[in-house]
Each structure stands twice: as structure tokens, then as C-alpha cells.
Amino acid sequence: MASLMPDKIAEATGIERSHVLTGLFTDTSVVGDDNDINVDELPLDYAILEQVDYKYPAGDNYFAYTTRGCPNHCSFCAVPILEPSFHVTNNIIDQIRTIDEKYGPKQHLLLLDNNVLNTTDLKSLVDDLCAAGFGQGAKYTDPGVYNIVMMRYKNGDRADFLDKKIAAYLEGFKKRIKSAEMLEKFLQIVIGAEDAEDYAQYMLDHEEELSPIIEKYRSKAKKARYLDFNQGVDGRKINEENMEQLARLAIHPLRIAFDDIHLKDVYCKAVRTAHRHGIKEISNYILFNYKDKPEDLYERLRVNIELNEELGIQIFSFPMKYSPISETDRTYIGANWCKKSVRAISAILQVTKGVVAAGSSFFYKAFGNNLDEFYEILVMPRELIMFRSHFEGDGTTATWQALYRKLNDEQKNRLMEIVSHNMSELRNIPWPDDLREILEFYLIKYSGKTEHTEERYVHANCGPQRPLVR
Numbered sequence: 001m002a003s004l005m006p007d008k009i010a011e012a013t014g015i016e017r018s019h020v021l022t023g024l025f026t027d028t029s030v031v032g033d034d035n036d037i038n039v040d041e042l043p044l045d046y047a048i049l050e051q052v053d054y055k056y057p058a059g060d061n062y063f064a065y066t067t068r069g070c071p072n073h074c075s076f077c078a079v080p081i082l083e084p085s086f087h088v089t090n091n092i093i094d095q096i097r098t099i100d101e102k103y104g105p106k107q108h109l110l111l112l113d114n115n116v117l118n119t120t121d122l123k124s125l126v127d128d129l130c131a132a133g134f135g136q137g138a139k140y141t142d143p144g145v146y147n148i149v150m151m152r153y154k155n156g157d158r159a160d161f162l163d164k165k166i167a168a169y170l171e172g173f174k175k176r177i178k179s180a181e182m183l184e185k186f187l188q189i190v191i192g193a194e195d196a197e198d199y200a201q202y203m204l205d206h207e208e209e210l211s212p213i214i215e216k217y218r219s220k221a222k223k224a225r226y227l228d229f230n231q232g233v234d235g236r237k238i239n240e241e242n243m244e245q246l247a248r249l250a251i252h253p254l255r256i257a258f259d260d261i262h263l264k265d266v267y268c269k270a271v272r273t274a275h276r277h278g279i280k281e282i283s284n285y286i287l288f289n290y291k292d293k294p295e296d297l298y299e300r301l302r303v304n305i306e307l308n309e310e311l312g313i314q315i316f317s318f319p320m321k322y323s324p325i326s327e328t329d330r331t332y333i334g335a336n337w338c339k340k341s342v343r344a345i346s347a348i349l350q351v352t353k354g355v356v357a358a359g360s361s362f363f364y365k366a367f368g369n370n371l372d373e374f375y376e377i378l379v380m381p382r383e384l385i386m387f388r389s390h391f392e393g394d395g396t397t398a399t400w401q402a403l404y405r406k407l408n409d410e411q412k413n414r415l416m417e418i419v420s421h422n423m424s425e426l427r428n429i430p431w432p433d434d435l436r437e438i439l440e441f442y443l444i445k446y447s448g449k450t451e452h453t454e455e456r457y458v459h460a461n462c463g464p465q466r467p468l469v470r
């Protein structure tokens with residue numbers, strides 16, 4: 001935020017503009033320190049995630065990057081301001097080792113590179129990622145909370161949340177112990193810990209007795225581990241050579257953006273190239289509400305459905321609403337969009353938790369069988385979009401459709417303008433007589449629970465981690 005809108009920050013806070021620090025935090029002298037620490041390259045403080053009750057869905061990931069910046073200057077993107085020069089950063093093997101030693105290993109690797117394919121030596125980067133344990137088919141065995149916390153105690157870490165974490169783990173662990181003798185020994189130690197003044201020291205003192213029991217009964221199941229270039233790879237740069245390299249990795253999914261309908265051929269070629277190299281699961285960022293038209297969004301989503309069927313792969317689309325990076329709210333409406341149509345897309349996506357799943361039946365149901373149906377859905381009352389099965393079942397949708405289809409183009413445009421108001425305003429503005437009947441539908445409120453039938457739109461395992469910066 002400081003880099004994107006320093007003037008606004010200075011104005012809002014009253015501090016001098018020159019005191020708002022912008023850019024990457026690579027040099028601590030800007031805050032008066034005298035050392036050579038590059039804050040930007042320090043490992044993250046993963047302990048933050050352990051101190052809150054909320055379970056962060058991507059918590060079992062290493063967060064890292066191998067490159068910074070992007071040489072492109074897409075006008076909607078914050079990266080050219082945040083990271084104006086492309087460069088390779090610190091060694092990924094060292095980054096992972098440092099995290100392992102400090103916090104314990106993570107299952108997956110989330111790389112935040114903005115345009116990794118710009119790197120000149122992709123092969124050695126992929127070699128490093130394979131050496132770090134993320135080659136194709138990579139497996140992971142969770143060392144378990146006990147081993148990780150004990151490692152941290154030995155490193156000198158002391159914190160209440162570590163004690164609570166290991167205590168909760170041991171509480172659940174007792175049911176795994178099959179030997180009565182071992183269970184008795186285990187319980188003696190665990191019960192004794194309750195009165196210990198220094199819990200961590202008590203655990204360290206009893207490690208010799210406890211550790212063999214944990215080792216005997218802890219799960220050593222091998223789990224698949226994945227690597228995710230979360231910000232996406234540049235579809236324009238994908239070719240046979242670099243895909244051959246990326247395919248050596250446990251990439252899941254491969255993320256490619258499809259931000260402009262004019263890049264349709266380039267995008268399709270990139271997907272086909274990825275498919276030829278064995279990639280089966282693709283996640284696709286789709287910018288909308290920018291310079292595009294609603295039909296461009298529909299077409300991009302439809303192209304994905306066609307590619308899925310043609311190639312037998314799964315592309316999950318993530319439509320992402322454009323908001324100018326200089327704005328402090330997200331109310332912007334693109335020149336070819338209106339409030340109601342943007343809200344309709346968000347209503348569809350709310351049902352699907354932001355994802356457009358790979359199946360064609362889902363797509364045609366949610367977005368319409370053709371452009372006419374799509375445009376009709378954009379003007380449909382929000383509740384009828386969100387609780388589709390319910391309102392189709394009781395005939396409300398059909399009644400609304402019959403009324404809507406009787407309107408001429410001028411009336412349809414006027415209706416769209418009126419229903420672009422917020423619902424609270426809609427009640428208070430004068431309603432034209434010829435639209436009165438259909439406008440009543442926009443005040444309907446669904447009062448039941450979310451229907452089970454709507455849940456089927458939600459794909460359970462689509463990895464909906466959005467890019468942090470685009």
C-alpha cells in the first residue's frame with residue numbers, strides 16, 4: 001500500500017511524504033539501522049500462524065520466491081510499481097533449509113514469483129527445486145507436531161503456543177498406542193507434564209522415554225507434495241523448452257492468466273503445450289471489469305470448457321474483478337460493465353466460492369447456454385441467481401423470465417440501469433409503471449438455508465489460492 005499510494009498515506013496520516021517508505025525493504029538504513037540485513041529476503045515468521053485460532057488453509061506451505069519483478073508493464077497490475085526490476089533472488093534450497101531448521105518442514109511450496117519464465121536459467125532453478133524435494137512425484141512424510149516442537153525447544157524456542165500445540169497433539173496421540181505397557185508410560189509422562197513449572201524443559205527431560213513411543217506409533221504415511229507458482233506463469237512465454245523444464249516439477253496446478261480475449265490463440269497454445277508435457281490440472285486467472293466486455297468473459301470461460309473436453313484436462317477458472325490499483329475501494333465499474341452485471345458475476349461466484357469448475361454442465365448452468373442466456377443471467381435478481389434451484393423449483397425464475405422476455409430493448413436497458421442501484425436505494429426511487437411488476441422480483445429475499453443442490457457447484461479441491469498481487 002505504501003508503494004502504491006504514498007501520497008494518499010501522507011495525506012491521511014499527516015506524516016511527511018518523504019517519510020513514507022516505498023519499494024522493497026532491502027536496506028535497513030532507511031529505518032535507521034546499521035546492518036546488512038535484507039529484510040525482503042528474510043524467511044517469514046511462520047510462528048504468526050500458530051498464535052491464532054484461525055487455521056490458515058495454506059498454512060502447511062513454504063512461502064518463497066525465486067525471482068522478483070516482471071519486465072512487462074500490464075497497466076492493471078501492481079507488480080511494475082512494487083517490484084520494478086526483474087531479478088533472481090536468494091537460493092531456494094537455502095530458503096527451504098532455513099525454514100526447516102527454524103519451524104520444521106512444510107508439505108507444499110508456494111512460490112510467489114511474478115514472472116518466473118523470464119529467468120534466463122530455468123533449468124538450474126528447476127534442478128534446485130527438485131533437489132529441495134519438489135520434483136515430479138514428490139512425496140512428503142509429516143514429522144508430526146511432537147518432533148517439530150521438540151526441535152524448536154532444542155533451538156531455544158519457548159512460547160505458550162508451542163506448549164499448547166504439543167500438549168494437544170499428545171492428548172490426541174494416546175489413542176494410537178496399542179501396547180498397554182507403552183500407554184501407561186506415555187500417560188505417566190503426559191500427566192506429569194501438567195504440573196511441570198517449565199513445560200518445555202520437562203518435555204526435553206523426558207524425550208528419551210517419550211520419543212520411541214511417538215516414533216513407533218506416529219503416522220509415517222507418504223503424502224503427495226506440490227509446488228505452486230501461485231502468481232501464475234506467463235502464457236505468452238510458454239514454449240516446448242520451458243514446459244519441458246516445468247514438467248519436471250510437482251506443479252499442481254499450473255496457473256496461467258487469460259486476461260484479454262485477444263490473447264485467445266496464445267492462451268490456447270500455452271494450454272496445449274502444457275498438456276503435451278503431462279500437465280492435467282490448470283488454474284486460470286481471468287481479469288474482468290477492465291477494458292473487456294461481458295461477452296469476452298463468457299467466451300474466455302467457454303474456451304476453457306472446450307479445452308477441458310478436447311484435452312481431457314481440468315481447467316479451473318478464477319474470474320478476478322479489476323479494481324484500479326490507485327483506488328482505496330473496490331467500487332470501480334469498467335466502461336463496458338454496469339454495477340448490476342458485476343454484481344451478478346459476484347453472485348454466481350459466491351455460490352462457487354470464486355471458482356468456475358471444469359465441468360461443462362456446471363458452466364452452462366451457472367453462466368447460461370449461450371450469450372443471450374448469459375446476458376439474461378446478468379440482469380436476473382441476485383437471489384434468483386444465488387438460489388437457482390429453489391427459485392426454479394417454485395416457478396419464480398420462470399415468471400421473472402416471462403416478464404423480462406416481454407420487454408423491448410429500451411425497457412431492458414432502463415431496467416438494468418434501475419437495478420444497478422443498491423437494493424436499499426431501489427426501494428426509495430420512483431418505479432416506472434411499465435417496469436413495476438418485474439421490479440418486485442428484485443426485492444425477493446430467500447430466507448431458507450443454502451440449498452444442498454447449490455453446494456454441488458463447489459468443487460472440493462480446486463486449490464483456490466488467489467494470487468497475492470496482480
Ligand code: SF4
Pocket residue numbers: 070071072073074077078079080114115234470
Ligand atoms: S500481470 Fe503478470 S505479466 Fe503483467 S505486469 Fe503483472 S506480473 Fe507482469
